[in-house]
Amino acid sequence: MEIQFINRATKELITERPPGEDLLRFLYGNPVGEALVLPIAKRKFISDWYGKKMDSPSSVSRIEPFVSSLNIDMSESEKQIDEFTSFNDFFYRKLKPGARKIEEGLVSPGDGKLLVFEKASEVNSFFVKGERFTLEQFLEDEKLAEQYKDAAMAILRLAPNDYHRYHFPYPGIPSPCHEIGKDYYSVSPISLERKFTKVFTKNKREICRLKTAGKGEMLIIPVGATMVGSLNSTFTPESPVKKGEEMGYFAFGGSTIVLLFDSAKFTFDKDLIENTRNHFETAVRMGEKIASE
Numbered sequence: 001m002e003i004q005f006i007n008r009a010t011k012e013l014i015t016e017r018p019p020g021e022d023l024l025r026f027l028y029g030n031p032v033g034e035a036l037v038l039p040i041a042k043r044k045f046i047s048d049w050y051g052k053k054m055d056s057p058s059s060v061s062r063i064e065p066f067v068s069s070l071n072i073d074m075s076e077s078e079k080q081i082d083e084f085t086s087f088n089d090f091f092y093r094k095l096k097p098g099a100r101k102i103e104e105g106l107v108s109p110g111d112g113k114l115l116v117f118e119k120a121s122e123v124n125s126f127f128v129k130g131e132r133f134t135l136e137q138f139l140e141d142e143k144l145a146e147q148y149k150d151a152a153m154a155i156l157r158l159a160p161n162d163y164h165r166y167h168f169p170y171p172g173i174p175s176p177c178h179e180i181g182k183d184y185y186s187v188s189p190i191s192l193e194r195k196f197t198k199v200f201t202k203n204k205r206e207i208c209r210l211k212t213a214g215k216g217e218m219l220i221i222p223v224g225a226t227m228v229g230s231l232n233s234t235f236t237p238e239s240p241v242k243k244g245e246e247m248g249y250f251a252f253g254g255s256t257i258v259l260l261f262d263s264a265k266f267t268f269d270k271d272l273i274e275n276t277r278n279h280f281e282t283a284v285r286m287g288e289k290i291a292s293e
Contacts, residue, residue: 070160107243108288113281114156114272117152117276118152121149152263167247169218172210174220175211177208205224234247272290
């Protein structure tokens, strides 16, 4: 399986080569890797251990090769390579003020590859591997799942080379985050293609309810992944936030942010719907419009 996505600006089809691709194929596509190694790799202590390694001062030596091999644009970063104190300090780097334009409508909460579904139930027609995905499994809350059963759903996948801070996609008043899940499956397309239901119903995640003016309530759900030791919120609950204001950051590894909202209040952009229906993710940037009001 080739990992391909659409460059939204140029409409080009791009082939992605994720770091550790061969290992991921072994873990998620090989019976030996899946049976013997994956049960260990997904556990929290592995991500915590690796996270501590990436916090050590000696990890700065990994930054320059990582930037070079993945062609990361450092011109947007507040700090430059020689100013970081650890690999994680680089990994969840901040952008320079004004580096991103916050557009009209509902915007992307981060940089990454996006899938959009006008109804959350459509996810099962995209990831077809026998086991059905349900909101009740994902949210671990029967009443909340019933409330959002007809909601629109956006899934933003952050690759290791992406900017790893995430932001509010719309203004409102956020609730405290409710933490659920405990595992750390990879969120690479290699694992999603084979283990989608497990990734989104077992991985550690936080549910934040954003109350908006006139658009109802929206759920913002950061999802951890292999080698992401923690989800780190940086906002103040129950205090108003602006669109584009920082919400939190992920430590080392790939990650995901899921949005659920009233499909009658926002309409996804047509190119995003079309790309998803054609089984392609779309590359978007934080602050870029993904749905109209």
